[in-house]
Amino acid sequence: MPVADLVxxxxxxxxxxxxxxxxxxxxxxxxxxAAWTDGRRPDRVAPWLATICLNAGRDxxxxxxxxxxxxxxxxxxxxxxxxxxxxxxxxxxxxxIDAALRRLPDEQRIAxxxxxxxxxxxxxxxxxxxxPRGTVLARVHRGRKRxxxxxxxxxxxxx
Amino acid sequence: xxxxxxRAAATYLAGELDRRGRTRFERHLLDCExxxxxxxxxxxGRMLAESLRETAPASLRERIRAVATLxxxxxPRRTSPLWWPYTLVAAxxxxxxxxxxxxPDAPQxxxxxxxxxxxxxxxxxxxxxxxxxxxxxxxxxxxxxxxSAHGELGGLPATIHTYTAPSGAxxxxxxxxxxxxxxxxxxxxxxxxxxxAEVDGTVMLCVDQPGISWxxxxxxxxxxxxxxxxxxxxx
Numbered sequence: 001m002p003v004a005d006l007v008x009x010x011x012x013x014x015x016x017x018x019x020x021x022x023x024x025x026x027x028x029x030x031x032x033x034a035a036w037t038d039g040r041r042p043d044r045v046a047p048w049l050a051t052i053c054l055n056a057g058r059d060x061x062x063x064x065x066x067x068x069x070x071x072x073x074x075x076x077x078x079x080x081x082x083x084x085x086x087x088x089x090x091x092x093x094x095x096x097i098d099a100a101l102r103r104l105p106d107e108q109r110i111a112x113x114x115x116x117x118x119x120x121x122x123x124x125x126x127x128x129x130x131x132p133r134g135t136v137l138a139r140v141h142r143g144r145k146r147x148x149x150x151x152x153x154x155x156x157x158x159x
Numbered sequence: 160x161x162x163x164x165x166r167a168a169a170t171y172l173a174g175e176l177d178r179r180g181r182t183r184f185e186r187h188l189l190d191c192e193x194x195x196x197x198x199x200x201x202x203x204g205r206m207l208a209e210s211l212r213e214t215a216p217a218s219l220r221e222r223i224r225a226v227a228t229l230x231x232x233x234x235p236r237r238t239s240p241l242w243w244p245y246t247l248v249a250a251x252x253x254x255x256x257x258x259x260x261x262x263p264d265a266p267q268x269x270x271x272x273x274x275x276x277x278x279x280x281x282x283x284x285x286x287x288x289x290x291x292x293x294x295x296x297x298x299x300x301x302x303x304x305x306x307s308a309h310g311e312l313g314g315l316p317a318t319i320h321t322y323t324a325p326s327g328a329x330x331x332x333x334x335x336x337x338x339x340x341x342x343x344x345x346x347x348x349x350x351x352x353x354x355x356a357e358v359d360g361t362v363m364l365c366v367d368q369p370g371i372s373w374x375x376x377x378x379x380x381x382x383x384x385x386x387x388x389x390x391x392x393x394x
Contacts, residue, residue: 002214002215002274004215004219005213005214005215007215008213008214008215008216008219009211009212009213012213018216022216022218022219025215025219092207094210094211097207097208097210097211098211100207101208101211112204112208113208115173116205116208116209117208117209117211117212119281119359119360121173121360122173122175134166137166137169137170137173138165138166138169140169140173141165141168141169141172141197141201142165143204144200144201144202144203144204144205144207144208145197145200145201145204146204147204147207147208148200148201148203148204148207151207
């Protein structure tokens with residue numbers, strides 16, 4: 001995935017509006033430049049920019065104070081039914097999926113974004129987020145299950 | 160070791176099991192309702208999340224390109240009401256520096272045909288009703304032929320054969336009458352001219368034969384090599 005797409009996908013999940021996402025992408029490149037002039041030279045560009053974008057996104061959240069951080073939810077209620085209606089879920093509108101992803105606890109949403117949308121490995125996500133690899137895997141796994149549970153709930157309520 | 164369906168499914172779906180471990184877990188899946196449910200649900204969740212992937216809008220790319228030509232300026236204060244114009248200027252410098260200075264350290268971009276092929280692998284190739292199209296083989300190890308489609312990859316005509324494993328893992332075999340471009344950092348393998356490379360998180364194996372070029376795409380080296388062997392392309 002091109003790096004610009006990667007940063008864009010990450011920024012989209014860290015902000016509520018497209019315009020904010022584009023600002024965040026630009027801020028990411030600004031910070032990258034500042035870091036570069038300080039002599040920091042990454043081995044690989046993509047994880048480095050993702051880290052910068054993640055930090056910039058968190059700073060924006062703190063500044064705006066309109067977003068209530070939920071933190072890492074260790075107490076997850078797994079979805080009930082055993083069978084997943086994958087085909088029906090596959091037809092769900094993107095906006096519904098996007099909303100469900102945004103409702104996830106921050107750490108799960110970020111881990112899923114980095115792995116499933118940006119294509120980083122668990123080890124790379126661990127480096128970017130500073131969390132142990134096992135924790136990353138747990139966050140991604142529980143987040144995915146929670147996402148399915150949320151979509152299933154939307155389908156159940158649909159007339 | 161304690162039976163932990165959640166951890167086992169998470170490790171399996173992250174592609175962190177070796178071939179033997181993967182085979183063992185896939186056999187176990189057929190006999191364990193908990194692991195099956197964990198794997199199936201999380202795989203569906205991954206599919207849902209992946210469906211949200213999007214490319215950066217053209218407006219953003221254009222903005223970056225446009226500001227790259229502006230002159231340098233001091234870093235703006237974020238609280239200034241004139242923050243945005245200053246940001247544009249500073250971003251120009253940032254982009255310029257990233258392009259001119261940083262790019263040599265960054266990986267060279269892969270050919271478009273290969274990045275498009277990798278994207279197809281991740282998102283799933285479209286399936287067409289092609290009654291006359293037969294796959295080169297119907298089965299590659301655990302992978303069964305799922306369907307075929309015609310299309311273009313970076314302007315190259317291509318026939319894409321999709322294979323899927325019970326785990327949901329995917330394997331693509333793509334043929335083209337024209338040669339696929341060589342990947343950046345590709346490794347030569349026998350018989351020449353053949354190569355393998357990692358492209359955008361996938362493993363590609365390419366073999367050129369007279370009149371046809373083969374490209375196998377998998378998640379791991381071993382699966383790509385298995386495909387090459389099943390097709391009689393490599394030994």
